[in-house]
Amino acid sequence: MNNDILGKLPSGVLSWWKPAQYQENYESKSLVEYYMCPAGEGRNLVSSIFNPGGATSGIPIKQGLALTDINIETHESNKVDFVTLTYSAAMDGPDPENPENPDDPTFEFDGRECEVTVSLVDEPISQCKLYKGDVDALDNTTLKDLCALMGGQLSDEKGVDLTSKLNGKVPASLLSKILRGQTHYKAAYTQCRLTIPSKVDISDAGKISSRAGLPNLPDGQTWLCAGGGVTRRNGKTVTQVTYIGGNWDPDIYS
Numbered sequence: 001m002n003n004d005i006l007g008k009l010p011s012g013v014l015s016w017w018k019p020a021q022y023q024e025n026y027e028s029k030s031l032v033e034y035y036m037c038p039a040g041e042g043r044n045l046v047s048s049i050f051n052p053g054g055a056t057s058g059i060p061i062k063q064g065l066a067l068t069d070i071n072i073e074t075h076e077s078n079k080v081d082f083v084t085l086t087y088s089a090a091m092d093g094p095d096p097e098n099p100e101n102p103d104d105p106t107f108e109f110d111g112r113e114c115e116v117t118v119s120l121v122d123e124p125i126s127q128c129k130l131y132k133g134d135v136d137a138l139d140n141t142t143l144k145d146l147c148a149l150m151g152g153q154l155s156d157e158k159g160v161d162l163t164s165k166l167n168g169k170v171p172a173s174l175l176s177k178i179l180r181g182q183t184h185y186k187a188a189y190t191q192c193r194l195t196i197p198s199k200v201d202i203s204d205a206g207k208i209s210s211r212a213g214l215p216n217l218p219d220g221q222t223w224l225c226a227g228g229g230v231t232r233r234n235g236k237t238v239t240q241v242t243y244i245g246g247n248w249d250p251d252i253y254s
Contacts, residue, residue, distance in 0.1 A: 030088035042081030123187040190245035
């Protein structure tokens with residue numbers, strides 16, 4: 001941990017430590033916040049939360065959740081108190097698996113539980129953001145020549161040099177990279193798996209889609225539903241749906 005940063009902690013203030021964590025299941029939901037302050041000040045600063053500005057003492061509420069747990073740890077070497085505040089509430093609603101109440105609404109938490117993985121895959125260099133706009137604007141004949149050159153062909157069916165034909169039509173740096181054999185680049189591949197209580201409709205498989213709980217993607221990218229299925233977890237029925245982020249063609253995947 002950076003001692004220089006910790007050394008600048010203001011006295012009398014709870015400073016942000018790391019992002020809050022939200023969790024929700026069939027039984028409860030909770031919000032955990034993380035703070036830090038100079039060593040020895042944590043207890044008094046947390047106590048002030050219960051009585052801000054001299055107001056009537058009461059249990060603090062965050063996003064409808066009551067403060068239920070406080071943990072203070074002192075980091076002696078850095079002279080810092082680490083403070084963890086947990087807000088929670090029990091869920092009260094119908095059991096989605098209870099056949100005696102078929103008209104009760106199905107409990108969902110809007111896909112807040114998700115697993116995101118990011119890896120690298122090979123993509124044609126002509127589709128990287130540096131060249132994609134220029135390449136998409138090319139006419140079909142030029143595109144055919146470019147694809148041929150990327151495939152290792154040096155001249156067209158008439159024996160005309162492809163490099164000469166493409167010179168001035170495609171970016172010079174792209175042409176140079178292809179001639180050096182660099183026809184692909186490593187692109188980020190983002191996959192997200194949502195776990196949603198109960199059975200949900202996944203008829204959008206193979207289509208550009210969106211569902212509450214999916215994280216934001218870079219500009220120009222959308223989520224493609226890759227399908228999913230129903231399974232049992234902790235004695236409950238849940239649906240797990242996989243989405244893949246990318247520059248999906250709306251003409252094909254809509």
